[in-house]
Amino acid sequence: MTPRRRQRLILTVILFTGTAIAITLALLALRENINLFFSPTEVKNGDAPSNANFRLGGMVVANSVHRADNELDIRFDLTDTAATVTVIYTGLLPDLFGEGQGIVAQGQLSTDGTFRAEQILAKHDETYMPPEVENALEKAKTMKFHDP
Amino acid sequence: MIPEIGVFALVVALCLAAIQGTLPLAGTAVGYTNWVGLAKTSAYGQLFFVLIAYGSLTWSFLTYDFSVLYVAQNSNLALPLIYRISGVWGGHEGSLLLWMLILSSWTAVVSIFSYKVSNQMLVKVLAILGLISVGFLLLLLFTSNPFERQFPAPSDGHDLNPLLQDPGLAIHPPLLYIGYVGFSVPFAFAIAGLLNGQIDTAWARWSRMWASVAWVFLTIGITLGSWWAYNELGWGGWWFWDPVENASFMPWLVGTALIHSLAATEKRGVFKAWTVLLAIFTFSLSLLGTFLVRSGILTSVHAFATDPARGVFILSFLGIVIGGSLLLYAWKAPRIRSSIGFDWLSREIALLLNNVLLVVTAATILLGTLYPLILDSLGLGKISVGPPYFNAVFIPLAIPLALLAGVGAITRWKQDRLLRLVSELRTPFCISLALGLAWPFFGTSHYSLSAGLGGTLGLWAIVVALQGLWKRTSRKDRWRSFLSMPGSIFGQTLAHSGIGIFVIGIAFTSAYTIQKDLRMVPGEEYYVGDYAYKFEGVEHREGPNYRSEIGSIKVFRNSVQVAHLRPEKRFYSRQGSPMTEPGIDAGVFRDLYVALGEQLNDDGNWSVRVHYNAFIRWIWLGPLLMAFGGLISVLDPRYRRPRIRANSLTP
Numbered sequence: 084m085t086p087r088r089r090q091r092l093i094l095t096v097i098l099f100t101g102t103a104i105a106i107t108l109a110l111l112a113l114r115e116n117i118n119l120f121f122s123p124t125e126v127k128n129g130d131a132p133s134n135a136n137f138r139l140g141g142m143v144v145a146n147s148v149h150r151a152d153n154e155l156d157i158r159f160d161l162t163d164t165a166a167t168v169t170v171i172y173t174g175l176l177p178d179l180f181g182e183g184q185g186i187v188a189q190g191q192l193s194t195d196g197t198f199r200a201e202q203i204l205a206k207h208d209e210t211y212m213p214p215e216v217e218n219a220l221e222k223a224k225t226m227k228f229h230d231p
Numbered sequence: 232m233i234p235e236i237g238v239f240a241l242v243v244a245l246c247l248a249a250i251q252g253t254l255p256l257a258g259t260a261v262g263y264t265n266w267v268g269l270a271k272t273s274a275y276g277q278l279f280f281v282l283i284a285y286g287s288l289t290w291s292f293l294t295y296d297f298s299v300l301y302v303a304q305n306s307n308l309a310l311p312l313i314y315r316i317s318g319v320w321g322g323h324e325g326s327l328l329l330w331m332l333i334l335s336s337w338t339a340v341v342s343i344f345s346y347k348v349s350n351q352m353l354v355k356v357l358a359i360l361g362l363i364s365v366g367f368l369l370l371l372l373f374t375s376n377p378f379e380r381q382f383p384a385p386s387d388g389h390d391l392n393p394l395l396q397d398p399g400l401a402i403h404p405p406l407l408y409i410g411y412v413g414f415s416v417p418f419a420f421a422i423a424g425l426l427n428g429q430i431d432t433a434w435a436r437w438s439r440m441w442a443s444v445a446w447v448f449l450t451i452g453i454t455l456g457s458w459w460a461y462n463e464l465g466w467g468g469w470w471f472w473d474p475v476e477n478a479s480f481m482p483w484l485v486g487t488a489l490i491h492s493l494a495a496t497e498k499r500g501v502f503k504a505w506t507v508l509l510a511i512f513t514f515s516l517s518l519l520g521t522f523l524v525r526s527g528i529l530t531s532v533h534a535f536a537t538d539p540a541r542g543v544f545i546l547s548f549l550g551i552v553i554g555g556s557l558l559l560y561a562w563k564a565p566r567i568r569s570s571i572g573f574d575w576l577s578r579e580i581a582l583l584l585n586n587v588l589l590v591v592t593a594a595t596i597l598l599g600t601l602y603p604l605i606l607d608s609l610g611l612g613k614i615s616v617g618p619p620y621f622n623a624v625f626i627p628l629a630i631p632l633a634l635l636a637g638v639g640a641i642t643r644w645k646q647d648r649l650l651r652l653v654s655e656l657r658t659p660f661c662i663s664l665a666l667g668l669a670w671p672f673f674g675t676s677h678y679s680l681s682a683g684l685g686g687t688l689g690l691w692a693i694v695v696a697l698q699g700l701w702k703r704t705s706r707k708d709r710w711r712s713f714l715s716m717p718g719s720i721f722g723q724t725l726a727h728s729g730i731g732i733f734v735i736g737i738a739f740t741s742a743y744t745i746q747k748d749l750r751m752v753p754g755e756e757y758y759v760g761d762y763a764y765k766f767e768g769v770e771h772r773e774g775p776n777y778r779s780e781i782g783s784i785k786v787f788r789n790s791v792q793v794a795h796l797r798p799e800k801r802f803y804s805r806q807g808s809p810m811t812e813p814g815i816d817a818g819v820f821r822d823l824y825v826a827l828g829e830q831l832n833d834d835g836n837w838s839v840r841v842h843y844n845a846f847i848r849w850i851w852l853g854p855l856l857m858a859f860g861g862l863i864s865v866l867d868p869r870y871r872r873p874r875i876r877a878n879s880l881t882p
Contacts, residue, residue, distance in 0.1 A: 087572045094583070102591055109595040109624045113602060116620035120613040138615060150831060155750050155838055174748040175828040175840050178465075178809040218613070 122219030127166040131192060139198055140187040140216040148182060165223035172200040179205040185216040234299050234378040237287030244280035245368040247273045251361030255354045270357040271342045277364060278335040285332045288377055289319050298384035301325060301377045307388035307805050309776035317401040318391045324377035331367050333412045341416055348437055355423035363415055366548045374541045390805035399459035403452060407479055410449025411517040414486060416441040418514035421507045422556055425563040435497035442493060443865045446486050450858040453479050454851050465811030465826040467746060467842040469850055472621040477600045478520035481593045485513045488589035495582045499644055500571050504564045515553045522549055574646035581639030588632050595624040633688050633734050636727045637695025659698050663690035675743055685738020692731030700724045722864030726857045733853025736846050743845035750831060751839045760843045763787040768835050777801045782827050800827045822847050
């Protein structure tokens with residue numbers, strides 16, 4: 084083997100091992116940082132994790148939004164028409180948050196069954212429905228149809 | 232009538248692009264010089280007709296022609312003039328037309344400025360650009376016609392998406408697109424080089440110039456996008472790892488690798504096959520970016536519409552371009568020979584390391600961006616990958632990049648000695664460590680070690696870059712040798728210093744930014760950091776196409792007023808959508824940033840988000856410096872040297 088070929092071989096081996104390690108670490112990081120999505124029905128069925136962050140999506144129930152008098156605390160119900168979960172949040176809401184709007188909340192379930200949100204996401208279009216929420220609504224609809 | 236002229240012009244442009252993509256190539260094969268001559272003419276003709284199409288759409292916007300569906304969707308009678316002009320690229324169809332216009336412009340510019348490139352090469356380059364044009368014109372005409380009519384025409388249009396009604400947006404997408412599309416030129420050069428079996432110094436020089444120009448525009452485009460998000464989204468952040476941001480960042484990373492690899496290919500004739508592969512990757516990622524953003528498969532502020540036909544079309548186009556070029560690569564690349572060796576400690580190795588880090592970074596971002604889509608399409612559940620993942624993979628890969636940028640630039644080609652490097656780097660190391668660690672003691676509320684280390688890293692990048700410049704001046708006559716230095720050296724120094732400024736910006740922003748959501752009562756004062764925010768209430772105001780609630784917040788420091796912020800909450804009545812316009816007091820070392828939430832009760836209480844953003848301007852200043860450095864490198868006179876004869880047709 085000529086010295087140049089040997090150098091090339093060594094370089095290739097080093098690069099491949101390095102890249103493989105980087106990708107493995109990335110995959111591990113990925114596993115720890117993905118957020119699963121659950122609908123209120125799935126939460127009520129106990130499918131959602133009790134001590135990990137996840138995303139909860141649905142429609143904000145009309146007349147369910149209650150604000151505290153002196154703080155930024157807010158409480159509202161989120162539904163996929165089959166089940167409803169109460170969400171508690173502190174802070175600014177996105178511009179398009181509103182009753183009847185489809186939103187996604189990110190946070191954790193607490194022991195009393197309410198959902199403590201760290202972040203509320205609503206998209207910038209009044210006709211927009213997050214695809215996850217739309218999907219959850221569809222599912223809930225078909226479920227009702229089979230199980231009246 | 233005007234919109235029909237637009238459609239007609241697009242059809243003519245399609246025919247010309249088809250000619251440009253086929254006949255001259257056939258001409259070189261069978262020896263018809265007349266056909267070869269068609270390449271440039273059809274490129275100019277294509278630009279002319281695409282310009283007509285673009286002009287027709289702009290005209291329809293200016294004259295409120297709501298019988299054109301796209302115009303009705305993206306403008307209305309109350310829309311100010313500047314947004315009727317920029318509204319042309321406010322939606323999917325128009326932005327594709329802009330893409331097309333930029334592609335034809337690049338093609339024309341390449342055929343004007345490549346008079347020193349061999350005819351063999353130029354004809355193939357133009358043919359490949361012509362074929363890409365064919366793909367995009369077909370996409371425009373068959374799945375995304377911006378001139379589609381509707382009857383009866385509505386009396387008023389919908390409105391331009393309020394997010395896009397900002398001066399920053401008037402320039403952000405065109406710059407980004409010039410960058411994206413610009414990488415089609417080094418791609419075309421790569422394919423032409425493969426076809427000709429000619430990957431040599433002349434080839435690398437031209438590819439490098441075009442890749443650098445594209446890179447400069449992409450850098451400015453991404454920076455403006457970040458600045459726009461900061462100004463317009465009201466979240467106070469500058470980067471969100473949104474899929475669309477990633478879509479522009481991935482080609483940037485691989486494009487950065489490409490211009491560095493091209494430097495090695497040009498100067499030393501090494502990494503030839505790898506450089507070609509990078510050119511293919513960069514353009515593929517640009518196309519993927521277009522696909523991700525425009526197909527609507529991503530839930531994102533940028534996704535305009537969901538239409539499966541478009542998605543299928545772009546996906547197959549993407550498959551043809553990537554698959555075809557990789558096949559060609561597999562076939563031809565084994566014949567490309569890099570003939571020169573190099574030592575283990577040499578600039579070649581440094582550039583290789585730079586390339587590996589950049590490409591791996593892009594790969595991990597690609598993984599995080601596509602992973603949810605792959606899981607979803609396999610029916611394995613809906614997930615999202617958030618900023619924690621991207622930060623976790625990006626930061627460890629970015630630190631060695633910043634560490635090595637300046638070091639690579641002072642390492643010698645072919646062979647260097649470790650002792651020489653160490654003795655050169657000793658002084659910069661001591662300076663940056665001392666200043667960097669001391670920095671957070673001054674002008675901050677508390678000492679942060681991460682800011683100190685980040686400051687050290689940033690200063691290191693700057694000091695090593697400046698030292699490289701200093702060492703190149705001759706001892707006898709510093710001033711004259713400084714002035715006669717090639718532009719590419721200044722460019723490199725500026726760009727590498729830009730990395731340093733960017734790193735300092737990130738380190739200090741993440742260490743010292745304070746964010747608070749407050750409930751504000753009129754007349755009351757609120758403390759955030761050292762600043763007192765006095766809320767004076769909110770008043771109503773009417774804009775041209777929106778209603779606005781505009782707040783008044785005076786900011787005091789040590790009882791001295793430092794800023795009067797006017798955050799706004801706008802309501803665009805036609806679209807029924809609210810918009811947050813933050814009030815910002817910008818500064819070199821800090822931004823004061825407030826955004827209105829909503830009115831909480833009848834006493835005028837509002838929810839307000841208050842930010843103290845430390846050093847955030849540095850995050851945009853750094854990349855701008857990088858882009859400026861790139862620009863200076865491109866102006867280097869070596870790109871204007873006499874034509875190098877390089878018509879070798881080695882099989």
